[in-house]
Amino acid sequence: MNGARLPDPADLLTPEAFRLLDAIGRAGSFAGAARELGLVPSALTYRVRQIEDALDVLLFDRSSRQARATPAGVELLAQGARLKQDVDAVVRRVQRVATGWEPSLTIAVDGVIAPAALMELCQDFFALDPPTRLRLRDEVLSGTLAALTSGQADLALGVMLEPANAANLRARPLGHVRFVYAIAPTHPLASVPEPLSDSVLLQHRAVVVADSAPGSATLSFGLLAGQATLTVASLQAKLAAHLRGLGVGFLPEPLARPWLAGGQLVERRLERSTRTATLHYAWPARTQPGQALSWWLERLERPITRRALLQAPANV
Template identity: 30%
Template sequence: MSLYRARTTIEQWRIFQAVVHCNGYAQAAKELNKSQSSLNHAVAKLQAQLGVQLLEVKGRKAQLTAAGEVMLRRSQFLTQQIEDLEQLAHSLERGWEPTLTIAVEHFHPKDKIYQALKLFHPQSRGTRVTIIDTVISATAEAITDASADLVITPELPLGVLGTCLCHTRLVLVAHRQHPLARQSNISYDDLTQHLQLVVRDNGKHPDNRHGWLKAEQRWTLSNFNEAIELLLQGMGFAWLPEHQVKEHLSSGILINLKVQRGATRQFTSYLVAPKPQHQGPAGALLEQLIVDQYTSSAS
C-alpha cells in the first residue's frame, strides 16, 4: 500500500490563511515577519499545485474566490488539527499534569465530586486541584476558553459533548414569616413587588437572559450561602438549590412559595472536558472517578 504524498505544505496553507486574515499580502508579511514577495510566491505556488484559484487581488486587497472560501474553511480545520497534534505530543512528553482545575456551576451539588477527589488523592502524584464556582456565563466561558480541565455545566455549547451526571432542582423559597409565605396562587406581578435575592453571574460577559429577574427590588450576592442567611432573617425571596435548603424546608423556617406556575426549575448537569485531545492521564483519571460516583449511585 503506497502512502499519499501531499503536493502542498502546512506552511503554504498558513500563509494563505494569514493573507486572508490580514486582508492582503503586505499586512500578512508584517504579521509573519516575512517578505511580501515570499508570500506572493507561496500562494501562487499553492494555487498552481492545486489547479484552483484561491485569491484574486482587487485594488490592494486579496479577496477569496468561491473555491477559496471552501478551501479556507477546510485548511483552518487542518492547521488546527496539526496544532492539536503537536500540543498532544507536548502533553505526553510532560506526562502527569501538575495541576487540574474543575469549574462547577454554582448550584450543582458537590458531594460526589468530593468523594471522587478522595479516591483521586492517593493516586494523584502530587497534582494540585483547584475547584472554582462559576455562575451562568462563567461556566460557558470555562468551556469555550478551556480555562478549566473539567467543567460541570447545565448547558452544552454548540458542538460540545458532555456526560450526563444528574438533575438538580431549584425551588422558589422565602422565610415563613415573609408576606409572600401567607399567599397562595402567587402571580409574577406579586413577586415583582418584593425583594429578590440573586447570585451574581461571575463571567467576563454576564448574561442576564437567564433566570427570573423582574423584581423591582433586587440584591445581587456572591453565592447561595449569603442568600440563605438573608432569607433566614426574613428578607426577600430567592431561587435556591433544593439540596442546600432541604434542612430549612424540613424545619419549616423556609417554605416553598405557592406560585401559579414555575415553582421549581430543573437542570441537567453535564461533565465536560473542554480540550479532550489535550487531556493528560491525571485529568482522565479524575474525570472517570467523577463519572463513576454518579453511575454507581444511579444503579
C-alpha cells in the same frame, strides 16, 4: 583581606555538600565521615571550612575529638534534609508527568455542586499520589461554562447552559435539580394565598446570585423584569439571605431541603411552572485527555458519583 570576593554560599551548598555535612553529623567526627565517604580527612575539612567561611558561621564544634554540630549546623543539616525531600519530590513529579499526568488540572465548580461530595473525590484523587496540582474555581451560572471555553479550566461541573452550543467541547449529563420557591416563614409572601402570581412577586425583593461570567452575556434564574434585587456572590449567601427574610426567589431543592424540613423556610407554589435545571459536566474535546482528567471523567461516569454531587451542600 586581599580584596578577593568570598564565594557565594549558594554556589557551595550543593547536594554533594549537604551529603558531606550529613555524614559528619551522623559519624560524629571528621575522620569517621572521611572513611565513610572515601575521602582524605584534610580534603573534607577544607570543604567544610569553605562552606563556613562563605556563611560566616561555625557549623561544627571541633574543641574535642568529636565533631558536634553547632546550633547553626543543626539548622543547616535540617534544611538540607528538607531540600533533599523537595528534590526527590520534584524528581518523582517529573517522572510521573512524563507518563502522561498533567502538571496541573483546574476544575470550574458551579455553586449547586455539593462541597462534601467534591472534597471526597479530591481525597480519592490525592490518594493516588499524583504529580498533578489540583485547583478548584468557584463559579456561578454561565460562568461555569465560560471558565472552560476561555481556557481557564480543564473540567466544568454543574454547567447549566447546553455545552453542545460551545465549540470544541464534550459534555455528559450530570443530572437534574429541581428549584423551589423558598422563603422565610416571617416574610409577607408566606401568608399570601397560593399560587403566587408574577404581579404579586414583583412587589417583593428577589435575592439573586451574581453570574460569574465576565462581560454582559450572563444568565439569571427566575428573576422578573423590573423586580427589586439583592445580589450576592454565592448560593450559600443566597440561602442565608432567604433565611433572614431579606428577599425571595428560587433555591436548589437539595440546598433548601433541610431548612424546609426544619421550618426555617417554606415552599410556595407559583402560577408559573416548576423549574428544573439539567446540569452537565464538560471538558475540552482533546484527542487524548491526560491521566488526571481521565481519572475524573471515569469517576463522573458512575451514577453514584453524579448523584452525590447534586445532593445538599453544607449548611449555612
